[in-house]
Amino acid sequence: MAGEFDPAEELGLFPDRMLVTNLSGFILRNNPTRDLCARFIRNGGHFYDVLARYDALTAYVLGREEATAGNTVKWVIPFLKANGATDYLMREAYKESMDLLPGAEDALRFISKLLPTHVSTSMYEHGWMAVEERVGAPLCDVFCSRVDLDHVQFGRADSRKIREMCERISSLRIPKTVYELNVPMEVHEDDIRIIRTLDDILQQGIPDLPAMGLMESSNPVTSHRKAYQLLDVRKQTNIDLDCTMYIGGEDTDYQCLDLVRDAGGVAVAFNGSDFAVRGSNIAIMSKDATVGAVFASMFNDRGIEAILNLAANWERPYLKKCEFPDRNLLDRMLAAHPRKLPEVYAVDKHNVDEIAAKSNAFRKKFIGHRS
Numbered sequence: 001m002a003g004e005f006d007p008a009e010e011l012g013l014f015p016d017r018m019l020v021t022n023l024s025g026f027i028l029r030n031n032p033t034r035d036l037c038a039r040f041i042r043n044g045g046h047f048y049d050v051l052a053r054y055d056a057l058t059a060y061v062l063g064r065e066e067a068t069a070g071n072t073v074k075w076v077i078p079f080l081k082a083n084g085a086t087d088y089l090m091r092e093a094y095k096e097s098m099d100l101l102p103g104a105e106d107a108l109r110f111i112s113k114l115l116p117t118h119v120s121t122s123m124y125e126h127g128w129m130a131v132e133e134r135v136g137a138p139l140c141d142v143f144c145s146r147v148d149l150d151h152v153q154f155g156r157a158d159s160r161k162i163r164e165m166c167e168r169i170s171s172l173r174i175p176k177t178v179y180e181l182n183v184p185m186e187v188h189e190d191d192i193r194i195i196r197t198l199d200d201i202l203q204q205g206i207p208d209l210p211a212m213g214l215m216e217s218s219n220p221v222t223s224h225r226k227a228y229q230l231l232d233v234r235k236q237t238n239i240d241l242d243c244t245m246y247i248g249g250e251d252t253d254y255q256c257l258d259l260v261r262d263a264g265g266v267a268v269a270f271n272g273s274d275f276a277v278r279g280s281n282i283a284i285m286s287k288d289a290t291v292g293a294v295f296a297s298m299f300n301d302r303g304i305e306a307i308l309n310l311a312a313n314w315e316r317p318y319l320k321k322c323e324f325p326d327r328n329l330l331d332r333m334l335a336a337h338p339r340k341l342p343e344v345y346a347v348d349k350h351n352v353d354e355i356a357a358k359s360n361a362f363r364k365k366f367i368g369h370r371s
Contacts, residue, residue, distance in 0.1 A: 017243045017300055018116040018140075020230060020256070023123060023131065025249025025271035025367050026292055027108055030099040032127045033073055039093045040083045043170040050172050051075050054198040056251055057191055059223070060275060061179045069275075070222035070252040073122050073145050075202065077218055078211030080149070082162035087126065087149050094127040098134065103336070105135050107289040110329070111296045112137040115245075118233055119143065122221045122252055143229045147218040158209050165201050172197060178274070178360075180353075227255040241265045245299045247292060248272065249363065254279040266299050266307050268292070269347070271363050277347060277356040282311055285362045286342030290333045301325035311346040 024031065034052075037044035051072045058067040080090075111117055119142045121128065128144045154162070175190040187195075206212050221229075234241055241263035246256050249272040257279030261267035269280035270292055277283050284291055298306050302325070313322070316334065319341075324330045334341075343362075345355050 015116050015237075016239065017245070017303075018118065018233070018237060018239045019111055019245045019247070019296055019299075020118045020120055020233065021108075021111075021247040022250060022253050023119065023121045025363060026247050026289055027100060027104045027131070027135075028098070029101050029367055030097055031367070032094060032097065032123050033076060035097040036080060036085070036090065036093055037076055039097070040080050040085045040089075041166055041170075042083075044083075046174075047079070047166060047170045048072070048076065049174055050169050050194060051198070053174050053191070054194050056275075057179075057187070057195060060251065061185075061187065061191075062195070068222040068224040069254070070122050070220060070226070070250075073124065074215055074218050074220040074222075077147055077149070078154075078162055078206065078209070078214050079166050081152075081214065082154055082159040082211070083166070085149060090124065090126045090149065091129065094124075094130040098127075098130055100134065102288040103290040103293075104288075105137075107293040108135050108137045110293045112139050114300050115296060116140050116237065116239070120221065120226050120229055120256070121145075122226075122250070141233065143221060143226070145218070145220045147214075147220075149214070152210055152214040152217070154210055158211070161205070161209060162211055165205055168197060168201065178357075180274075221252070223252040223255050226252055227259060230256045230259060242304075245296060248279075249276050249367070251275045264304065266295070266304050268295065269359060271367050272359050273363055274356045274360040277359045278352055280347050282307065283345045283347050283355050283359050284342060285344075285359055287366060288336060288342075290329075290336060291342045291344070294330055294333050297326045297329055298324065308346050311344050314341065314344040316341060 034045060034048040037048040041047050055069060055072045058064045059069040118140050121144050124145050124147055128142060172194050173190045175188040177188040177191065179185050241260050242265050244260050245266040245268065246260040247268045247270050248257055249270050251273050254275045257267040257269065257276060261279060261281045266282060267280040268282045268284060269276040270284045271286065272280065272283060295307060298310055319330060319334060345351065347355055
């Protein structure tokens with residue numbers, strides 16, 4: 001943790017590389033906010049998916065000036081409360097639903113002892129507390145969403161109105177249309193219906209209720225706030241982005257991944273969404289987290305050129321013979337995948353469309369949809 005005695009630092013040997021990571025896709029297999037909605041709201045999984053669709057549409061398809069990806073964690077708050085959620089019940093729900101990727105605990109502990117490690121997640125603080133209890137890694141800073149459900153009271157009439165809004169949202173259909181980042185496309189009629197309904201609820205319905213005060217008092221970690229936090233960490237540590245490894249997989253990680261990649265750092269989309277891959281220079285698809293520790297170890301020892309070389313030669317014969325800073329770690333990863341290695345790609349403008357589609361499909365199948 002921050003403030004601990006560091007012998008290397010006492011000798012004037014300050015770290016010259018760092019790692020910043022999101023949790024979704026790399027440490028957590030489940031989508032904690034979606035699981036909360038499924039726990040407290042009728043048809044809550046679909047309810048969350050509609051809000052997340054609206055979030056992506058307004059931020060990345062319509063490109064609204066005031067929009068920022070990640071507002072879903074802000075918008076669901078009054079709906080959770082109106083359906084019986086409390087701060088205590090949220091903490092308990094997080095503990096019950098938490099689903100770590102195999103190897104995640106060891107991977108995060110290994111990385112955090114190797115490199116200064118910062119966590120940036122849109123998960124509520126209630127959930128981070130559950131992850132911290134489980135993992136117990138020596139992290140530097142943790143940046144997460146904060147909300148106090150219990151400090152605002154809803155009347156019965158207000159709660160009923162919000163639950164009726166829930167039903168309107170849950171009744172909406174999500175089309176299968178896939179939109180490409182920054183590529184003009186006609187918006188599907190079902191998406192138009194989602195946009196109009198959510199615009200009405202969030203801009204006309206909610207502001208007339210105490211729910212608005214609860215939403216405004218929250219402190220969600222959106223895509224913009226993740227990017228600002230990344231720049232703050234860079235300033236505080238004096239470690240430039242070209243010496244930074246960022247691991248992310250959500251749409252909200254796009255800006256951070258893009259910043260790190262363009263600065264010459266390592267931007268890893270780990271089980272990433274389409275937009276996350278489009279901000280990365282490395283894409284990983286894996287059902288366990290050990291491969292993340294493998295790339296962090298190589299980055300710490302030899303930097304980005306070695307990382308790109310590792311990705312370009314990601315085959316078992318090469319991995320068995322190559323020089324690697326922690327041979328036991330690499331051998332353990334190979335032994336855990338005797339038939340097929342995790343998929344690893346160096347991402348560039350020529351292959352990004354193909355890899356983004358492949359990673360997005362893998363994420364939809366493997367991450368965050370258990371209900």
